[in-house]
Amino acid sequence: IAGITQAPTSQILAAGRRMTLRCTQDMRHNAMYWYRQDLGLGLRLIHYSNTAGTTGKGEVPDGYSVSRANTDDFPLTLASAVPSQTSVYFCASSRQSEDTQYFGPGTRLTVL
């Protein structure tokens, strides 16, 4: 692994289903983030974690949850997917919260 990986690359999901997007980094970065990117809008922060064991809510947290059990992994869970959660999801990490963020390749999610 080099950098940040995300899985799956893309997914089509029925509304109401539960889905977990995976994010793993091997840079030993303390801070990690989840964003969604929608056409015509800037990246919007969903949740973040400044260090393992802590998480915080971003601009658009409703319908999403995260956990940070260790430094490397930061999964994002949609408990019951809705069509408005159709988006491209990017995971990012930074050495500390005040440092430059580096992005994973993204997950394209479609909720029908």
Place this chain on the structure above:
Amino acid sequence: GQNIDQPTEMTATEGAIVQINCTYQTSGFNGLFWYQQHAGEAPTFLSYNVLDGLEEKGRFSSFLSRSKGYSYLLLKELQMKDSASYLCAVRDSNYQLIWGAGTKLIIKP
């Protein structure tokens, strides 16, 4: 509220120079970032400004005026591979990044 404004789309010619502007209104300021994003790919870091003035990095330069809430990204000697979206982001008082919607740059031969 917090707001980042940048043009939606710009067109330029290969070999020319283009300036992409970004204006911002945020709760606090702890630096401004420019990222490049090719279609279907992740954003990649280009530059960071926290003090007023010009930062030069090869063909790309970024300028900041904190008093005016204004930044620009200057791309010189444009190449076809520079066709991408350019994202402006400001780190606010909570150290969260507030993102503009991005400027799609189209390079014509």
